[in-house]
Amino acid sequence: MSTDHLESDAFYRATLNSEWYRIVGLLGVLAALMVYTFVRGTMVGGFRLLWIQTGLLALVMAHELRVLLAVRKALRSDKDISQADVVQDVILGLI
Numbered sequence: 001m002s003t004d005h006l007e008s009d010a011f012y013r014a015t016l017n018s019e020w021y022r023i024v025g026l027l028g029v030l031a032a033l034m035v036y037t038f039v040r041g042t043m044v045g046g047f048r049l050l051w052i053q054t055g056l057l058a059l060v061m062a063h064e065l066r067v068l069l070a071v072r073k074a075l076r077s078d079k080d081i082s083q084a085d086v087v088q089d090v091i092l093g094l095i
Contacts, residue, residue, distance in 0.1 A: 009078075016075050023068045030061050063092055 034057045041050025067089050074081045 020071050023064055
């Protein structure tokens with residue numbers, strides 16, 4: 001193996017590690033927002049808005065969790081993330 005290839009693999013792993021930390025941080029923020037939304041909704045009594053916001057947050061969290069699992073799988077198996085997962089993440093990120 002050439003040195004360039006090793007640096008490229010190391011850079012790719014570092015990128016995946018960075019993405020893993022970003023997603024974990026985002027999931028933490030979304031979980032805190034979910035708790036805040038639930039508490040605010042029950043205190044104010046706006047249950048329709050509570051369920052809409054909670055449902056939307058749950059969908060975003062499920063998507064981020066799916067991406068986190070794909071990143072973790074790529075880190076463990078030393079393989080790339082599939083192009084379909086990358087495209088879906090970009091498209092859903094734009095929405």
